[in-house]
Amino acid sequence: MLLVALVVNPLLVWWKIRRNPFPLVLLCLRESGVYAFFTRSSAANIPVNMALCEKLNLDRDTYSVSIPLGATINMAGAAITITVLTLAAVNTLGIPVDLPTALLLSVVASLCACGASGVAGGSLLLIPLACNMFGISNDIAMQVVAVGFIIGVLQDSCETALNSSTDVLFTAAACQAEDDRLANSALRN
16 A cells, blocks of 8 residues: 555656655645544545645635545555455465456456445455455455454555545646646647
């Protein structure tokens, strides 16, 4: 999750705004991610994200839609958890996994994560679905879920911090890119 927060997300933001993304990334992690880490709920962190968007002077019409929507369907952390725990079970059982199958698992986990609720531990209940792709029985899949519950506090806290901070990060990147586009078109005219 740290790789996504500090490498993948900054690359996506840089691609959109063409500026150093790290001040914005670190601000979002500090202001939104810390609160989300302790609440472990994307839905409970919506007011914090709305206040941060206001502080960043983002377009209210944009963030009033994107923040609640992101709290509902932006579950990158859940997708990572589903993928990692499923691959751990597959590896433990000695089932061979090739790259296309791992990529398919990542896509399925990403789609399933959109259905994960914004409450603590919501992603763990989707692990049996992913395990079923490899023919793993529900008994073993539920043992993986049990392992997820054991590490759940730390895992779910990190997952929610990533999800919630990313909501603000990408909203801010989209608003800044739109502001830059409007400024450039005004200069051309």
